[in-house]
Every structure is written in C-alpha cells, then in structure tokens.
Amino acid sequence: MASSACAEVGVRLEYGNPGDAAEQAVREELIASGVMKTGVAFINDHFKLAEPLVITLGGDDGPLFDGESPSIMIPYTFVDEVRHRFEQADYDKTGVMPEQATDDALLHTLFHEFAHALIYMYQLPILGKEEDAADALATVLLIEFFDDGQEIALSAADLFDLESDDRDVLKDEDFWDEHSLDDQRYFTTLCHVYGSAPNKYVAIVKEGLLGEERAELCIEEYAAISRSWLMLLEPYIKANETESSASRGGERP
Ligand SMILES: [Zn+2]
DSSP states (O other): OOOOOSOOOOHHHOOOOOOSSHHHHHHHHHHHHHHHHHHHHHHHHHHHSSSSEEEEEOOOOOEETTTTTEEEEHHHHHHHHHHHHHHHHHHHTTTSSSSHHHHHHHHHHHHHEEEEEEEEHHHHHHHHHHHHHHHHHHHHHHHHHHHTHHHHHHHHHHHHHHHHTTTTSHHHHHHHHSSHHHHHHHHHHHHHHHHTTTTTTTTTHHHTTTOOOOHHHHHHHHHHHHHHHHHGGGGGGGTTOOOBBOOOOOOOE
C-alpha cells in the first residue's frame, strides 16, 4: 500500500535525560533490549489514534497516562525497581531471566497505560473499574497479538505478586485505591492467561495457583473480556494488519 502523503497520527517514543548513573544504565538497557520500541511499533502498526501520543521514559512520576499532553510517562527508576524485584525473587528459577521478565512487565505496563489513553481519546464506555479494564486490555493485547503473549502476561502477573509482598497488613487506603489489590491483579491476570488457553496452562490449576471452580469461570471470563475489548476497539484497529507482531523468544519450561 502506498504511504499517505500527510503524516500519520501515532505514538512517538522519547528517552528523557537520565538523572544519574543508575538511570543512565536503565536507559541504555532499554534501548539495547528494544522492548519499548517493540511496544510502540505494535501500537503504530495496529491502532488509529485520534491525536499524537508521546511515550516518555524518565522523570519522577508514573507509570501514568497524562491526558493533558497526551503522554505516557514511565520513570527509569520504575524500570530499575521492577528489575530489582525480579532479581531479589531469584526469578531465573522460573526459567525466565530477570531482564526478560522486566521487559515483559514493561510491555504490560505500557499497554495498561495505552488503555487509559484509548479510553480518554475515544471516550470509551467503561462499566466498572477503569484500572481493571486497563489491566485486562494489556493482557488481551499480549495474548491476542503476540506469539508468546501468555508468557509475557505471566511475568506481569508475577510482578503484581511480588508487589503484594510490600504490605503485611491491608489498610482502608488499600481498599479505596482506584486499583484492585496487587494480589487481585495477580490472580486476575493468571485467570485470563489460563482462560485463554486452559489446556496449555493446566499447570496453573494443578499447582493450585487458582482453584478449580474459579479457573473454570476464567474460560468464559477471558472470552467475554477479549471479545468486549476487541469489539469496542474495532473502529480504531487498522485493517489488514498481520496477526502476530512480535516474539520475545521462548517459554518458561
Ligand atoms: Zn492505570
């Protein structure tokens, strides 16, 4: 297809100036791994945007979506913190290196923020907690469009599990937060991975990570949530795109 003469509205990636040596190291790692580039290329290949969107790495706030600009901000310190969590948890025991898991979780984070951007740009109806809807879209995009999307989503789920360890005692503010509890975000993401491919991920039930009754419902739940999101986004998804866009290489054993 001939490229259009006028510039297409899309996403632009900006690596902000690092604040110190640690941030500089993260910046270099991100550029080398190409994970942000993969995410941005995916969005530009598959989505029509109403207005340009900037994704900025660096700064102190985030990850967040800011409707004013509009932009998605992901601090280098967040990336560093995520990698530390996977390292501290000896994540390589799962067969996935902490660097890979960090990239996986970042892709999920990017798509979560992108969900907020789509909701804002197109005033999409959200029937329930927007944060849950954003988590679900991130998981759906990974599973439906990436060769090993379930594996990427599992790393993201495990990050929620690790983050849940920050709190011994839950307080009122944890319950009134706009996000579901980290434990809930963990189990819901697991549920959607299982629901998308119950035969392949039967171990999730066998190992008792999800109860059998709940897991059974996850099959319907994933079907409903992926169908709903893709139906809602249909007018904004570019036609004739190739289905699978990226592969991150390998599954956990
Ligand atoms: Zn959010």
